[in-house]
Amino acid sequence: MVMLNYGIEEINKAIGKKLKLADYEKIALKFGLDLEEGEDMLNFELTSDRTDIVSKYSLAHVFASQLGIKMKRNLSIGKGKEEVLVENTERKFVNTLHVILNEKVGDNLNEIISIQERLDKNVGRNRKKSAIGFFDYEKILFPIRYREVKKEDINFIPLGSSSSKNYDNIVKEVKQAIEYRNLIPKKPIVWVDNKNNIIAMPPIINADNYSISENTKELFIDVTGTDKETVNAVTKILIYNFQFLGNVSVIQTKYRSNAISTGFSLETHEFYLNEDSIESVLGKRITKEQVIKILSDMDYSIKTIGKDIVVKPPFYRQDIMHQVDIIDDIMRSFGVDNINEKVPHSYTEGNFLSNHYLIQNIKEVLVGFGYQEIDINALTNERYQFTNTFIEGDDYVSLLQLKSGDVTMVSRYVFPELLRLISNNLHKKFPQKIFSVSEIVQEGNSDVTFKNRLKLSFVSCERDANVTDTLAIIKKALSDVFEIKSISTNYIDNKYIKTFITGRAYNIIVDGKNIGFAGELHPRVLNSFGIELPISLAEIYIDGFEK
Numbered sequence: 001m002v003m004l005n006y007g008i009e010e011i012n013k014a015i016g017k018k019l020k021l022a023d024y025e026k027i028a029l030k031f032g033l034d035l036e037e038g039e040d041m042l043n044f045e046l047t048s049d050r051t052d053i054v055s056k057y058s059l060a061h062v063f064a065s066q067l068g069i070k071m072k073r074n075l076s077i078g079k080g081k082e083e084v085l086v087e088n089t090e091r092k093f094v095n096t097l098h099v100i101l102n103e104k105v106g107d108n109l110n111e112i113i114s115i116q117e118r119l120d121k122n123v124g125r126n127r128k129k130s131a132i133g134f135f136d137y138e139k140i141l142f143p144i145r146y147r148e149v150k151k152e153d154i155n156f157i158p159l160g161s162s163s164s165k166n167y168d169n170i171v172k173e174v175k176q177a178i179e180y181r182n183l184i185p186k187k188p189i190v191w192v193d194n195k196n197n198i199i200a201m202p203p204i205i206n207a208d209n210y211s212i213s214e215n216t217k218e219l220f221i222d223v224t225g226t227d228k229e230t231v232n233a234v235t236k237i238l239i240y241n242f243q244f245l246g247n248v249s250v251i252q253t254k255y256r257s258n259a260i261s262t263g264f265s266l267e268t269h270e271f272y273l274n275e276d277s278i279e280s281v282l283g284k285r286i287t288k289e290q291v292i293k294i295l296s297d298m299d300y301s302i303k304t305i306g307k308d309i310v311v312k313p314p315f316y317r318q319d320i321m322h323q324v325d326i327i328d329d330i331m332r333s334f335g336v337d338n339i340n341e342k343v344p345h346s347y348t349e350g351n352f353l354s355n356h357y358l359i360q361n362i363k364e365v366l367v368g369f370g371y372q373e374i375d376i377n378a379l380t381n382e383r384y385q386f387t388n389t390f391i392e393g394d395d396y397v398s399l400l401q402l403k404s405g406d407v408t409m410v411s412r413y414v415f416p417e418l419l420r421l422i423s424n425n426l427h428k429k430f431p432q433k434i435f436s437v438s439e440i441v442q443e444g445n446s447d448v449t450f451k452n453r454l455k456l457s458f459v460s461c462e463r464d465a466n467v468t469d470t471l472a473i474i475k476k477a478l479s480d481v482f483e484i485k486s487i488s489t490n491y492i493d494n495k496y497i498k499t500f501i502t503g504r505a506y507n508i509i510v511d512g513k514n515i516g517f518a519g520e521l522h523p524r525v526l527n528s529f530g531i532e533l534p535i536s537l538a539e540i541y542i543d544g545f546e547k
Helices: 008-015 021-030 056-066 106-122 167-173 175-179 228-242 275-282 288-297 323-334 356-368 382-387 415-423 467-482 523-529
Strands: 002-007 034-038 041-046 078-080 084-086 093-101 130-136 144-148 189-192 198-201 218-225 246-251 271-273 301-305 308-312 432-443 450-461 487-491 500-510 513-521 535-541
Touching: 002 008, 002 056, 008 021, 008 041, 008 056, 021 034, 021 056, 056 228, 078 093, 084 093, 093 228, 106 130, 106 228, 130 198, 130 228, 167 175, 218 228, 228 246, 271 275, 271 323, 275 288, 275 323, 288 301, 288 308, 288 323, 356 432, 356 450, 356 467, 382 415, 415 432, 415 450, 415 523, 415 535, 450 467, 467 487, 467 500, 467 513, 467 535, 513 523
Parallel strands: 078 246, 084 144
Antiparallel strands: 002 041, 034 041, 093 218, 093 246, 130 218, 144 189, 189 198, 271 308, 301 308, 432 450, 450 535, 487 500, 500 513, 513 535
8 A cells, every 4th residue: 555645735736726625535535545634634545556646746647637637747758868788687677767857856855755765665565676766867977887896896975874885884884775685686786977986786775976956957767676567667657757847758778688678668558448348347338428538538548440449548557457447447537426226136145155164174273283374366477486496387377468577377386475475574583384275276177278276385484394293284184174084195206306305295195186295395495585494385285175
């Protein structure tokens, strides 16, 4: 969630019209913006789908679009003439922007810094996937270079400091370096100008000599990261928000290797709509003219071909992945209260699924052993599922029309997502013992290409983690919940052999069927997730045992 807090007069000024509190309440309700009013203040809580709303300007634009108000902004995006060279590094994806502000930064300094913090935290995943740097453009001597350097070559005045510091001093003393210690690259990455002066050390700290202030008139913005799609998404959101503040140009960075280019583009997919397709979703006939007016006000690009409306979402909307997302925008703008209710023709009584109580019993067994339940995401990517676990990637469902490199497939295994959670919580106390009962998708039979299967996976990350205890928990769960007494094991010698320590991993056999595995993770897997303590885990199918 993102919290945006502004005075009513401040938002009114950005919109260019004096709105009343009732106007904000009505539009906020339509667009799912959770609004709390304070004394002359508007406190908005945004859902994670509208990642583009990170400033008072993009927030004001939502309200302006519903009132037919055209906010002043520069819609033309230029091409920067500066020379920016990017070499291959651990954080190899880079985009850069040049912004000429309409006026000096002035009172917008805190707003600009807030944009950076919100995007770094909520989209960049606390700078892990992407990080932003703001610099005073006029202080930079181009051409500049993004490259790795030796630790002993690091020496500059970090942002907020009064004296130069070397690499060791920065890592040990600078607040940002301490806070983001887990992101410090093995080989330091820096921006240097044409006199080899260090401008910044991404993603940790900028040099104080190039910092922005109230008197800054032009900005140089860099977006660096490990994930191409995230770097591009953040860049687009920055362009959108800074269009309200000045002229934005995209600097064409020169990559030393074609393999590392972000391939940055402002193009978006086309979607086809018509009155029938919209009515089939909303149950309400909305005319073509109404649809064109609604979407045009919301920055959609529109053209018509016969009865069809060809729609291109605005470049900054990362949440538009399907026709239904566009129809959802139409519904919000049209107003849910203007869509007539329909009474269903038949009534049924709801009830639990047949395996509900069995699943609850399994959860109680794991909780009794000190494990905490986790809900995992159904969508993930091949790196976590296969590359980091050293499992051969087969019979899995991949996704089309990807919006993020972090989401490319449906989960085939549960335990990699649990390892991912532990990897992101290394700052928490250990031991960490977690479990999940989740559905995965795997290859089906000849009649069904893919099918859902229900799995239990649990992970113990602690100094004394061992497979003997893990097997005991499996036997207890199967015995108590399904009354299964005959459980046997044999050593793993299949595609999971690289995942576990030799001799410390087993197939779980019930009634002659292999229902899963248990074992102690090999150090190569622990290293790929950045985990230092031993881990013992299990993953078994639990469907098909219903009594």
